[in-house]
Each structure stands twice: as C-alpha cells, then as structure tokens.
Amino acid sequence: xxxxxxxxxxxxxxxxxxxxxxxxxxxxxxxxxxxxxxxxxxxxxxxxxxxxxxxxxxxxxxxxxxxxxxxxxxxxxxxxxxxxxxxxxxxxxxxxxxxxxxxxxxxxxxxxxxxxxxxxxxxxxxxxxxxxxxxxxxxxxxxxxxxxxxxxxxxxxxxxxxxxxxxxxxxxxxxxxxxxxxxxxxxxxxxxxxx
Numbered sequence: 001x002x003x004x005x006x007x008x009x010x011x012x013x014x015x016x017x018x019x020x021x022x023x024x025x026x027x028x029x030x031x032x033x034x035x036x037x038x039x040x041x042x043x044x045x046x047x048x049x050x051x052x053x054x055x056x057x058x059x060x061x062x063x064x065x066x067x068x069x070x071x072x073x074x075x076x077x078x079x080x081x082x083x084x085x086x087x088x089x090x091x092x093x094x095x096x097x098x099x100x101x102x103x104x105x106x107x108x109x110x111x112x113x114x115x116x117x118x119x120x121x122x123x124x125x126x127x128x129x130x131x132x133x134x135x136x137x138x139x140x141x142x143x144x145x146x147x148x149x150x151x152x153x154x155x156x157x158x159x160x161x162x163x164x165x166x167x168x169x170x171x172x173x174x175x176x177x178x179x180x181x182x183x184x185x186x187x188x189x190x191x192x193x194x195x
Contacts, residue, residue, distance in 0.1 A: 001049055002036040003182055004189035006162065007174050017195055020123040020158055025145035029172055033181075034162040039188055048113055050163060051154065052106065055128065057181055058152050058171075063131045066101045066109075067138075068116050069124035073097040076115050083111045091125075091141065098125055098141075120156035128154040 130151035152167030
C-alpha cells in the first residue's frame with residue numbers, strides 16, 4: 001500500500017476547512033491518511049484497504065458504528081435490509097438521511113463501504129466510531145474529541161481526499177501511526193499543514 005500522511009494543526013482548534021463535519025476538540029491536531037494504488041499521488045485513491053487496516057488495528061474484533069449521510073436513502077435502506085445489517089435513522093435532513101449502521105464483522109464493512117464512499121465523495125456526514133465511544137462523541141451532528149475517548153474515530157476529508165483519524169494520545173502522533181499502522185506501507189508523501 002502506498003500512503004501519504006498529513007498532520008493538520010489548527011491555532012483555533014477548528015478544522016472546518018478540511019472536514020465536512022463539525023468537530024469540537026481539545027486538541028489542535030488531526031492526522032489524515034490517503035492510500036494509492038501505485039507509488040504516485042496522481043494514481044487514484046484506494047481507500048478500502050486503508051480503512052480496513054485502521055479499523056482492524058483500532059477496534060480489533062470489537063463492534064463499531066458507521067454513520068453515513070446520503071441523498072439516496074431508499075437505495076441504502078434497501079441494501080441494509082437485504083443484507084440484514086442492523087441500522088437506525090440517526091437524523092433526517094431536508095434532502096438527506098443519516099444512517100447509523102452497526103458493523104460486527106469485516107463483511108459488513110465490505111457491504112456498506114460503497115455507500116460510505118459515495119457519502120464521502122458528496123462531502124456529507126460520515127463517521128466510523130467504536131461502540132464504547134459512540135454515546136459520548138456525538139451531540140446531534142457535532143463530534144466531540146475528548147480525553148475520555150477510548151478508541152479513535154475516522155471520517156473522510158472533503159470529497160474523499162483522505163481519511164482523518166480523530167483520536168487522542170498516540171493516535172495524534174505521526175510516529176506511532178507510521179510504526180504501528182503503516183510499517184508495511186510505503187509512505188510517498190508526508191506534510192505538516194497549518195490551518
């Protein structure tokens with residue numbers, strides 16, 4: 001896997017310019033990863049292996065939830081029912097719905113991933129969160145990052161340009177990410193970006 005790693009640092013702890021979701025954070029940094037099919041930043045993104053690796057390392061065999069906002073709620077609901085995935089409607093907007101989908105095994109992630117990527121491409125609300133942190137992190141449509149988080153959460157950059165790691169402690173440390181998540185990947189770009 002070929003990966004770029006960006007560390008975003010914000011003086012006012014706001015990441016609105018890069019994230020389509022509202023975040024309230026006690027930290028001034030977040031890490032973004034993007035993966036590519038080839039050793040080129042212009043070769044096209046390849047996100048499923050990266051997301052799979054992130055959830056496998058962060059959540060092991062635990063359950064987690066995916067929140068995805070979509071304009072195609074009927075198609076998504078049909079897919080979830082057909083595949084017998086447990087879900088609820090978390091929020092209804094004017095033209096969209098946010099589904100909260102319980103993920104219990106990697107096959108569930110494979111099933112829901114196409115809808116998740118469409119949500120990311122449309123710059124809508126997407127969030128992957130561990131079941132232990134689910135009730136603590138969300139206040140309506142605002143995500144709170146606090147030291148009480150037990151596991152990181154993940155969301156997409158605008159237009160699916162990367163996956164952001166929303167976490168604390170070692171999950172804010174690029175050295176930890178490189179040594180524990182990306183040790184078998186080739187890092188083809190690494191930047192620190194001040195907002």
